[in-house]
Amino acid sequence: MWESLVHLIQRCFQPPGSTQVSVAGPGRADITPTVIDGARTMKINNIADVRRHFRNNQEPVYFISATNFNLLGIGDWVGNFRHINYIDCFDGQQRNVFVPKEKFPRDFESIEDINNYLLEHKEVIDFIQSRASGENAGVAAFLMFDEHTEEICRQLGLRVAFPPAALRSRMDNKIETVRIGNKAGVPSVPNVLAKVGSYRELLEVSRELGDDLVVQTAYGDSGHTTFFIASEEDYYKHAEEIEAEPEVKIMKRINCRGSAIEACATRCGTVVGPLMTELVGFKSLTPYKGGWCGNEMFAGAFSQEIRDKAREYTFKFGEALREEGYRGYFELDFLIDMDNGEVYLGELNPRVTGASSLTNVAAFAHSDIPLFLFHLLEFSDVDFDLDIEEINERWSHPDSVDSWSQLVIKHTDESVDLLTRAPRTGVWTLGEDNRIAYDHYSYHPHAAENEREAFFLRISGPGDFRYEGADLGILITRGRLMDDDFQLTERAKAWIEGIRGEYAGQPLQDPVVEEVAVNHAIGGGNFKIL
């Protein structure tokens, strides 16, 4: 799953606390005072305690990323929560989103690059320091960060609420994922891990897998680093990338569907969210073959047997991760073999992800707490003892999973222009004539109340270059957007067409300007949102 700006942005999204459902769990909260680090705190024993703890939170918590997509709405649950973003999707209307005013166009190379830029920016530093309490500036969460981010955070007095970058990087390695999975009893698609120097070598090492192969490099967005090889010609298209790697993952090609599941490894056990379908490679959404472009979450995704297996595997994998030293939020891609119903481990993303936006808005998240709060809890200094088994049991019940879908809409043409018009962030309606119209401003997907409404988060706006692969925006709506054959529904197509129709651009007449735009937008190493 290739993580570009939006993708990376899409991993921690949370529902508002306005629609509170009764707290599940045994009777009255049993609050036991404990002393941690000399400070008198309450031990957390149930979900009500967790809710209260975060509602009353005083310590600043920041989600620092390109946009706030992944953790939209978390501020409804966590006191003193702020987003620090590079892109303002809300035209300044969202109070808990801080975007530095003074910015220069930059070709970012990665999400880490964006985050480091933000954290070194004077307006951001001043903002963080203005809310700090002495040396403690609060807690920072990211989609992506590196050792440099950690250094900056140390200096600014921010505590990073994630395992160290070096560990995350090791966990992120697809080869490592296979090994951890094997150890935990979570199978991968039949594969071999090997260094490949030629087509002949590839055939030699993969003899048992047949001649229809899928090769993946250890790191990178699977939309860009997954190669389908059924012939020598296929191989030579990607030989350079494959041969540059010290080791690649070579898999038998199976007839599969992608799926995603998010979870959080805590000291009390791994909390597991619902299994979601993935939208992959739709030409109306992405120019990238095999590129991720959305998710669906609904109670009947795949069979009960497959869902149960995926949940079981995810729990096991979470426990194995904890043995490796990793804890907190993670996401697994499972490949569901459509021929025999087998569930295979595809990929680990040790972070919040593009699917977090759905995981954190579902009914179970609102009846209990969003998954991301378990993550914050795990990285807090608070002592807690929660019955994870009971929570998992509740979350696996079909009634806990209402239906949501999201589309990540990219510019798919090769043309480059300058945007002059873009649809606003907020709730849009789809009329009987399949035309869309802006209804009202909101910052939360829940504001879309039925399937004729959708929450749209604008990423590219007026003044931005529109180029192939640029993220235009993300649409979240209730209900499904694919049919049982995994094809886009007419409703999905209408939304995509409608949103695209709301964008207008100015062609770049001046060849020099166009060249600059192209270099800026799609030049070597340019960072794309998703």
Add this chain to the structure above:
Amino acid sequence: MNGGAKRHHEARRVEMEKVLVFRTLHEETPGSKWRSLFDYHWPAYEAWYLSEGERERPGYLSCYNALRQHMPELLETYRALCELAGGGDLAARFLSLYQPPPYITGCSQAVLARPGAPLLARNYDYPPELCEGTVLYTRWNGRGVIAMTDCLWGVLDGMNEAGLAVSLAFGGRKAVGEGFGAPIILRYLLEFCDSVPQAAEVLARVPTHMAYNITLTDAAGRYVTAMIAPDRRASIRRVPVATNHQKKIEWYAHALASETLIRERQLSILVDDPATTEARLLEAFAAPPLFRRDYARGLGTIYTAAYWPVTGRVSYRWPGETLDLAFDHFAEKQLRVRYGPR
């Protein structure tokens, strides 16, 4: 005059007259006068600072950290000036003078070390349209400082009440590396050092982004020239003169265009001659080869400065014009100076 934006000045044979307005400003603590200076010059400085692209300049945190590591005593003033400048990211990065875009100048400078009355004199050779022309008298950190500013608070040449006088000249080398623009290093010297030995210690440790020759003298008559560069250790020697090369010539085109060797030789002869008086030295600065009219190539003399550390007197000179100032007598004035071919 469009403020102090700097760039490598292409040689152009433009036979036109240029005008630079010199201003003297007295403001004890950072305030409205400095802010108006910032507001006036910032557009040009911003263009210069962004001339190689914004990403080529270090981020604010790197700039802040560099100041904190190498010149921590300056931080309070830096913060105050950033605040006055509007608190923005880019202005703060610029004001740190950490890793600014490279720029080159001419310049000749010499110390006339007469017992009890040292004099530091210099010519500043640069494109007039890129020179700020501001003489600031401040007391930002307890010491009175009179200096010709560059980059809004950096120092091209100046003196403090303790009697330390400093002047910079471009070192005539192409080396560019990690460090500060020399004007802020000179500001640091004048704000926190009282003597040549103290200043020499600072010059030996604070990194510079380009090669500069810094000539210093103090009220006790000590003097040195520090040849600082990003790629080698500082060479600090008891040498009373400096022009635009360090030891041997490396950049011949610049050396030839700026006549650095001729000027150095002239200065050496002058200061080594016991018969040379202050008046004779200053006259030499007002005539070729020290006084240069190469305005078309950006290497013409913009002003002559003279600093007397013992008496606290300062003099800025142009053909037919002199501006005499002192710590106890500093009038705020404006002076229009015309430059051009004769």
